[in-house]
Structures are given as structure tokens and as C-alpha cells.
Amino acid sequence: MLSIGYVLKRLLQIIPTLVFIVVVTFLIVRLLPGDPASAILGDKATDAEVARLHAEMGLDRPLIVQFGNFALRVVQGDLGTSTAVKLPVGRIVLDRLPATLLLTVMAAFLALLLAVPLAFVAALRQGRLGDTVIQGCFQVGLSMPVFYVGLILLTVFAAGLRWFPVGGYGDTYLLHLYHLFLPALTLALSLAAVLMRNLRTAILDALTADYADFARAKGLPTRVVLFRHVLRNALISTVTLFGLNIGTLLGGAVITETVFAIPGAGRLMIDSIYARDYPTIQGLTLVLAVLVSVAFLLTDLVQASLDPRVAQ
Amino acid sequence: MSAGALPFEPAKATPTRRRKLALPGALIAGLLILAFSLTLAFFPSLFAPFDPLKFDYKAILKPPSLAHPFGTDNFGRDMLSRTIHAYTLDMQIAFFATIVPMLAGTAIGTIVGYYGGLLETLFGRLVDGVITFPFIVLVIAIVAVLGPGLANMYVAIGLVGWVFYARLVAGEMKVQKRLDYADAGRVMGYGDMRIAFRHLLPNAVSPALVYWMTDMALCILLGTSLGYLGLGAQPPAAEWGVLIAGGKNFFTTAWWISIFPGIAIVLTGLGFSLLGNGLAELMKVKR
């Protein structure tokens, strides 16, 4: 169903988006008040030291030159050195990225795991108790701030029942998953609420669609009618919605990582902004933008494979 | 915003069959809650028993009691009054943070959707750029540039929020412009702008209006996240996000500080989504 041409077309479309993001980040960072050199050296540094660092960071050169250098080096894969921790940005980002990736992927997985079955139950029991309870719970879930949900889960399941560790990230791969379950669940709740509501409406429409009647008239078992005919059609709009919310999922990771003490890229971004660590902000934003674009492309391709009318 | 994950949920308009059970009930319930919220927002002092800013050193961290139904915070201020007065700020956030993006987005969406072609591809890339960029990071960066405070938060949200409305309206406009009544307009000699805005837009705007309701709830949540990061409303003003963030450290000892503003957010959010569902129902739009 997926023609190679379509995939290539979509891949090429990412390039202009990335250029747009790099330029925007470069400019926004330069607009941040407070000179990075003074941000790094803090209250007690003398003006001479600030001036020296300022020059060392090349901030005194005109913007275009700075951008030229930055773009040139990015092409060669060098994202510069972090002014806060004095390490290559590439290495820091690579070091911090897995935690955020794992967290967001797990959150996305949990969100789907929660949303799909519950949307089905809510749709099949439309208007009855089951439907209102599910919608009510998700409404509350959607309105609770992430850090609050995180705190409750931590207190009850981690500190209280000891089912999970209290934050942290663990060393081995398995421990990562064990540590990331609660934060992923926290992050997943709000996304699941959105997906569930959209999917429920889509399933309701699919249930009453002619092809569902026809499928039942053909005497197909209910399982086939529900999954092959109803769900497959309903998922199309939900996959698009999922794609749109990837950027938001990443945004949510920022707070979740702070609450659960996870050494992820989200927290690195916030710390870098506060420390006016230009190289890290730029490098991290570029990397995150690439990843989100790829994820966005993947959901697009999934949608195209689900809905043949798009891929032509 | 929360930096908390603030999920965005644009409605998608596809031709639907008339559903058997119309649900005007959702719309009525939504309007009731909205009315309740607006009354509290415009006349908080009528309902709030105390001055929301007044300290009372002797009444620090008091649990809910007759004198203070919602208890007091770590400054000895009455939580019921602060939660009520927060309605003013939060309803402002809900309205001001979304009205400009909604109007701007709808206008841009109409033009892009109507003309299509190169304009549309450019717009497509811009939308991808904005959606791909972690929204919360953009807001924090912008607020860091302009300094914290609600006005700057509106600017930050506005800079990004319009994209979702534009994308919705453009999508719907592409459907409407192919229908016969669009050609009828051309036959009558109307200019493009008149057709697009006077005739096509009223039919294309419904998903955006429905999304506007959800957007309002999401912006309040965004205020909460910014409150947590200290970039939201400035002290000593009362805003739910700031109240909850403030109560975080007393989470086990003084649970009431965060619980009641939390309930207020849930109630208001519920109001908005009911309104959204009701509107969708009314205009036969798939939420």
C-alpha cells in the first residue's frame, strides 16, 4: 500500500522543518536576556572574568558569523561544547537521550494500552454506566497537573506499597523499565485521555457505519467485525492525533523527569535554558526536533498503511 | 504548561450519519458550569469570606475547619478565598490565552485552505515545525525571554497555539471549497475573500470552535505547569497552578492546599469539555 514515492516525499519534507527549527532556536537563544557568561560565573565573578568568558564563547562576533560557525560544525556532527559542564554537547545529549526516549516510548505504549480497550468498552456501552465512569475518570486524569499525579503515584505505589522504586533510573536495562513505569504511567494518563475520547467517537461512528452492518450481515464472528472492520477504520483518526501530540508528550517529559528524578533530555533542556548554556540548548533542540520529526513521519506512515486512500 | 503534558486534540470533520441520541444535555451542563465559573470570576469578593492576600501568622497550615472550610496555606491565608479569587485569573488565562490564537488561526487557516497550492505546502512545513518543536520548551524559552507573568504567557501560547486552529480550519476549508455552493458564489461574481469568509467559513469553523473549548481547558493546565516551574502567575496573585505548586511541599502534612484548587481545575475543565461535546453534538462534528 505504501508507495516508496510517498515515503521519500515525506522524508524530504523533514529537511525544511529541521532548518526552520535550527534557525528559530538559534535566534530565540540569542534573545534570552542575561549574558550567558555572567549566568555561568554567577554573582561573585568579577567583570574581567565575565568579559574573558564572553570572548571565549565567541559571543562578541556578529550573529551571522556565529550562526555560520554553528551551522558548519553541525553539518560535521560537532554540536560544540557545553558551557556549564565543559563537555561536548553531542556526548551529553547522547548520554541523556535514552532516558527520555524510553520514557516517552513507554508512555506512548501505555497510553495506547489504556486508550484502545477502554475506548471500546465506552463505545460498546454508550450512554450506560461504564461509558460515563470511563469518561469521568479520564476527564479527571486530563485535568490533573502532571507533577501532582506523579507525586500521588510515588507516595502510594513507591513509598507506600514499595511496588516501585521512588524515582531514579537504575543501571541495567531491565531496571530502567522498572524505574520508568510510574513516570511513564503519569505521562501516559493525559495522552490516553485524549486518545480515548477521540477513539471512542470514531468507534461509535464505525459501529453504525454500513460496512459494519454488511460485515455482520455476512455472518462474520463478532471478533472479526470489531477488530478488522470497526477498529481498523476508527484507528486512522487516532493515529493522526497521536502524531500531533508527540511534541506535547516530550514537553510533559520535562516535568515528569524532574518529579521522578530521571536524568533525561527534558531536564537537561530546562537546566540549559536557566544556565544560558547556548551550545547545549541548540544541540539538544536540533536532536529532539529530528527525533520528533522521525516519530511524526512514522505515525504518518502508519496512518498511510492503515488508510490506502492517503498513500496514492 | 504542564510543562505537564498538555495533549492537543483537534477534531476531524468527516461526513457523519445523524446519531440517534442527540445529547443537548452536555451543552446545558457545560453552560451551567461556565456560568458558575464566570460569576465567581467577576464577583469573587462576594463569595470569598476573607481577603485572599491577608496573612495570619497565627493560622499557618490550619486544616479545613468551619472558619476556613478549605484550610489555610503556609502564610496563613484562607484557601477557600484564594481558590475563588483564582477563578478571576484562570478564566482570564482560559479566554485571553486562546482568543487570539483562535481568531488568527481561523483567519490564516481560511486563506491557506482556500488558496492551497504553494501557500499550503509552506504552511504545512511551518505547522510541522511548530508541532515538532516541544511546545513546553518553546513556551519556557519565550517566557524566559519576556520574563514570567501572565501577559508573556499569553504571547508565548499565542505564538504557537494558532497553528492548531489554522490546521483544523484549513483542512475543513479544503472540503468546503469543493462543494457546489462555493462555485455558486463564483458564478454570482463574489470575490474570493467574500466567498471564503462570508460563505465557506461558517461551515468550516465548527471543528475549530469545538477545539477552542478543549484549548481553554488545556491552557489552564499549562498555567499549572508554568506555576510549577515558577514561570506562571506572579505572587501574590492567586492562580490554581501557583496554588497547587505552592502546596506541593506540604503534600503529606497539609494536603488541603493543593487538593481544592485541583478540584476547581477538574470542575472547570469538565465544564469546557462538556461544552465542547455539546457544541460538537449541535454542529454534528466528530470531536
Added chain:
Amino acid sequence: MSTLLSVSGLTTRLLTPAGLLAAVEDVDFTLDERDSLGLVGESGSGKSVTMRSLLRLLPQRAEVEGSVRWRGRELVGLPENALRALRGREIAMIFQEPMSALNPVLRIGLQIEESLKVHTDLDRAGRRARAVELLALTGIPTPERRLDDFPHQFSGGMRQRAMIAIALAASPALLLADEPTTALDVTIQDQILHLLARLRREMGMAMILVTHDLAVVAESCERVAVMYAGRIVERGTVRQVFAAPRHPYTLGLLRSVPDGDRPRQKLRSIEGTPPGLGNRTRGCAFQPRCGFATAQCATDRPPLADIAPGHAAACWQAGRLTDLSREAA
């Protein structure tokens, strides 16, 4: 020929905002093997609900009463999986909107093979061959290549042919056709009707055709039942009913259809609209719009009584209708 299907006292209630309301009331008719019955009436007359009630293809909380005997076996109250085994294998159904009745995201081949998989024990290759056969049977050119196409790659007429192919996969004994031609333009409509006629002959299949188009009934069906406000008001062979309609509603319908061989004649429409589900009166439902109504029509409902062998009508004036209509002409 033995009776294939006999329906008596069929009543179906649907859930509406105003609660459970009867969409179909007290419907009786029978259908023999290879026979074809036209269910005709305006929209909202309950013809489509009647057909769907046979296979219980109704929304979740609808209620069906009365008796539907299929080859002597009672279907009302049959457990869902027993009824499901019967759907598609013995009784098949096709719909009005081919574009929305075919699953837009599945290949046509798959939509045929899934039926064969349930009702036959053909292996994969056997099913694929049978699918090609069916497409060819319904007149689709180069069926081998079209198997892997999607519904949106078919034209209107082709989609209807594909749907018929899918329905007939398990060579059912009865085909229920819910307004199969309404969505098509006239030339294609005619092809489809001829196709249905040919398939019925070749497969010895009975058919119930729901339509609001009397011409379609005249061309495709041997017997006809006219429905109004959820009830059958007249039933008989096409020839009997079209020649001497015994119910004012049927008469009105026939008069609003141009008759090719008669010279220019004034077409007359029936004033007013059929009553909604909620407000059905005690007397004859057609009374408010009936030109021949008497006091009695408003108070008690006329039973569906035989006027001639095989020809019945539910109207107090049934006997005298032909001479009355001549006077009023």
C-alpha cells in the same frame, strides 16, 4: 414449491429519545423458494426495519416480537451465534450505499475471502479462485487483477457488483436487497436489476427487494407488499395490485408514477407526509391523507383482509375502491 420464509405478527421497537417506539407493527407475509417480493413505501414506512429485523441487524437495544420462520425454523429469539451461522450462508443482504457498505481500507479480495473462510471449507487457493469466479459472475472485467484493488478504485456500478459478489459468496437461498439501485444512475440501475434477475435464475435464489421505486418492483418482483406507517396496507401479485389497487395509498402511489403507454395524463401527488414513529392514531394511519376516508376509518383500524386469492388490503373501502376511483377521476 415449499415456503421458504413465513413472517407473522412481526413487531420491532427501536430506542428513540422518547423511549422504545414501534417502527414495524404486526407484519405478515410469506415467501416461497425462488420467489421475489417487493417491499415498497415512502421513507419511514418501516420497510427497511422489517427486512433488517429478519436477520436482527438492528441497533443494540431494539426489541423484536412475533414470528419469523425460516424453512420451518423460528428465528425470533434464536441465540446470536445460531443466527450468525445463518447470516451470509442462507440469507444474504446487500445495501444502498456501495461506497460506505464496502470497508474502504480492505482489499475487495479480502472482503470476499473472509466470507468464504467462515461459510466454506475451501483452502486459501480455493477461496481465491472462487472469489475470481464470483467477480466474473457479477460482470466485473479482468477480475483476477481487480481482487487486490480497494473500493475507492472502483466506479459506482462496479462497487455495487462487488458487493453483490461478496453477498453471494456462500450461495445463499435468500437475498435481502435494501434499495440496491437507489444510489446509482438509471443506466447502471438497469444493469444491476438484470444482473440480480440472472443470478436468481442461475442460483435458484429467492429475493426480498426494499425500494420506494414502483418501476423497480414492476421489473424485478413477482409479488409486492405496500407498507405505510409500519404496517402492510396491501399485498398481492404485482399484476393484481398494479392492475386494481385495493388501497387508496397504493392507488395514490401508482397515480404519481408516469405510465409510459398512456398519453399525457396529469400526475397527482399525495398531500401531507407519513406520521412519525411516535404519533400513530387509533384508526387507519392513512386516514388523514385519504381521499375516500369515512368516519369509521378514523376510529377503527381496517384489518388486512383477502379480497381475491393472494390479494389482500387493509381498507374499509377496499371492495368498492375501483368504482370510487373512476368516479373521482
Added chain:
Amino acid sequence: MRYRWSALIALVAAMHVGTAAAVERGGVMTFGRYADSLFLDPASTEVNVDIWILSNLYDTLILPSDDGKGLQPGLATSWSFSGDNKTLTLKLRDGIKFSDGSPITSADAKWSLDRTRNPDTGAWASLYESIDSIAAPDPSTVVINLKHPDPALLPVLTAFASAVMPSKLIEATAGATLADKVKAFAEHPVGSGPFKLQSWKHDAEMKLVPNPYYWRMGEDGKPLPYLDGVTFEVIPDDATRILRLKSGELDASEFIPYARVEELKNDSSLNMELFPSTRIEYVALNVRPELDGKPNPLANPKLREALNYATDKDAIVGIVTHGVGTPMTSFMSTATPLHVGDKPLYPVDVDKAKQIMHEAGLDKGVKVTLMTLAGNEDEVGIATALQQMWKEIGVDLEIQQIDNATRTAAYRAGTFPSRLSLWTDDIADPSEITSWALYYPAVQSFHTGWKNDKAVEIFQASQKEMDPAKRQEEYKQLQEIFNSEGPTVPLYETPYPVALAKRVQGFNQLPLGNNLFAQAWLKK
């Protein structure tokens, strides 16, 4: 006059009583931190997150005493000033080695101190400006020649920036410039302190293990440290950090929010320690006559005096620190040497404040702006309290919440209207804070533009005064001047709130903030 310090050392050691319980060795202590270190180079780092743990990786020639106020021998066993107090000779301990086994020599000490005192490579060069040159006549002797007598030299030598580093190893590390070499070296540092760095996953976990060649002996006669290792975990959210401590996954947690100190005190499984600190909180008021073109109301000393009397320190201590803090008795903390003053400054007197406002003709009220740190709970609390208190006397305080970088830039440029400030001493000597507070030529007195010629004169004299009694007297006068007309509103001092699991013994945090694990041990 030869003045040998060694006599004094014996006295100090005797005072150090320490618990008599038998020390138990072994075990790894996990310590929850609110933020991760950034760059562990003693000479160039500026931030407390680095400074407070460096003393576990590097020793200095002279070590601070356990109460942080005095001195005790470090890598040097003894030291003495020449008659004219312009030359300090230090004798190195013999047989001392770096954590890679290579010997520590006077050349390393000279190289390290030269790098720290050179403004181009050392962030703290200003503290060492009295040093003229350093000589290493033989491997175990270091001779420091001074431009003028410097009473603060010995405390400065105990500071983290005076850490002795392996000069040969660093010079040999690959790197174009010295700065690059140090950056490379800092990733796998070799130090002279009780521990060495084993692994460091930024913003998550840092593991220290004992330095096998460490010279110092524990109470049981075997080399320190008692622990098998220290693991730092970075948990920025206070609530999560405390939850993790209470569930036993952490042995200790720093920066307990004041609001929860009381709660943890009552927790039987924990020791809620409040280590004395040099941490002070105050409002810095810009006194320049004009601020971006408009007349600056705070230039009027009367207004400043009124603000001081209108500020109820006890209330702020109650509200913001929940009683953990204490009002300030001088512009420097009580834990700073030569501190004078026993009663709180400007006890609250709202009527007097109104009276002063009236005398100054400011009855119709005045508008003041205060810069506070976005997201910082304590500062929000203080600002909100001040806003309400100052409103009583007609001062309308506008709170401007901005992020740290923006405030630092305005502070350094002297364009800030007023700001909340936090300060911790970096050396166990009052000269650092005093030069910042009132020695105008340094940073214009906390960048406020306040100038008092008499204070400047006395300070310059004190910088060369070797006679402790005379220096004490000079600092007494300096404090009297500043405390009476200084450009600040002193608020409170607070201890370091560190919660320790019951099994943790011997952990210490100096008033300067250094977290010392050398003598920490875990009771089984």
C-alpha cells in the same frame, strides 16, 4: 616575632571530643542532592554544587577545623611566619601520595597555588592577591613570599581553591591549552583527598571510592575514610528526595525544605541535623541617586532605615523558614570569625518606621521594585511577606520574578532596583564578605553603590593587620558602621538542613558548606 602554630593545634585537637562509640567500617553511603556538580576543577569552578564536595577529592596544605572556624594540619604538618610576617614557610608531611600512588611534592603545591592565583586561570585569584611568589626549595618545603602581611592568608589556604593537584599528571594530559588539559583531567581526576571519583553519570549519579593512599588516620588507627564509598544521587524535587529517604533508598538528603524540618524531626527513623552555616539572606538596596533615568527613592537613607524597622524578621523567620532560621545580628553570619553582635538588627517597630517616613516627607507613599528568583519558594515567601509589611508604612512593593541569569546581569551592572540575596562564605575569614559588603573599590558594596570612606579606610588597614586583637577591634568598628547605615535589609541566617538515616554517624557539613564524608561511618 616567631609565632609557632603547632602549640595551638594540640589545643584544638584536644577539644575535638567526638562520640566514644566504636567506629564500624564498610558500607556505601547514598546521599541525595538537589542538583548535580558541573565541573570539578578547584581553581575555576564558581558554583556551590562543585565547591561543597571538592574537599572530599582534594586536600589542602592546611585543613579547616571540624567546626570550620579554626585550622588543622593538612598536607602540611607545620607552618610559620617570618618575623616581618611577609614570608610563610610550610613543612609537608612525609610519604603523602596522590590517589594514583604518585608522591605529592612541594612542586605540586606551588603549581596548584600559582594556577589558582593567576587571574587568567583562577576564578578566585582576588583572594590570593597578597601572594608575591611561591618557592619550593626542597620536595617537602613550600615558601610563600607576600607583598604585605595578610591575616587572611591561612584561612585562604584552607579554601577549596587551594587544593593541591598532581601537576605532572595534568601537564602530561593531552590538550592544546592548559584549560583543555584541565577539562580532560577533570573527567577522571586524581586527587589528594580522602576519596577519588570512580564514575559520574551527569545529573543522575556520582560514585566516590576511598583513596587508598590517603594519609589521615581514623579513630581506630587505620587510614580514613571509614566508608567503602559514597554515592551521590541527583533528585531535584524536594518531595521525591524526602520520599526516597523515608523509604530507606537513601541514607541522607540535603536541602530539606524548611516547611518539612519539623515533620522530619518527629520521624523516629531519621536524624534531622541543622548544621551551623554562614548562609545569610538579605535584601540588597540600590542606593544610586538615579536608576535608568528616574530618581531612585532608595537613595534616601531615611527610607532604608524605615524599611528596616518595618520588616518583622521574626514573622519572616516563622513564615518562610518555619522557625528554623534566626534573625541576623550583623551583616555577616554568626559562624563567620570575628562576628560581633548578640541582639537582632533593627527589631521591628512599625510606629518608628512611620515616624521616619513622616520625617522624610514620604507620607504619600513610594514605589519600590524587588527582583526575586522565578520558582524559588523561599524568595517568593519573603517577597510576599515584605510586600504586605511595607504596605503598612506606605511603600508599594512590586515583585519582579525573573530567572537567575537575568538578575545576575542586572546585579553586576548595578541597574537592579533591589533584590533578594543569598550569601555563603568561601573562606573561614571575614575579609571576603566584608570586602564585598563595604569595600567600595571591590564591587561597590554588593553592587549597591553605597560608599563609606571611613569603612573603606578601616578595611584597608585590617587587610594588613596581623595582630588578632587589633584586627578584632577593626572588624568591630566595620560592623557597627555597616549595621547602622548599610545599604541592606538584613533578614535571617539559616543552618544547613540535612536529614540523615539513624545508621549514619560522623557526617559533617562545615559552615562554609563543605560536605565532609571522610569521618562518616554506617552503624550496622
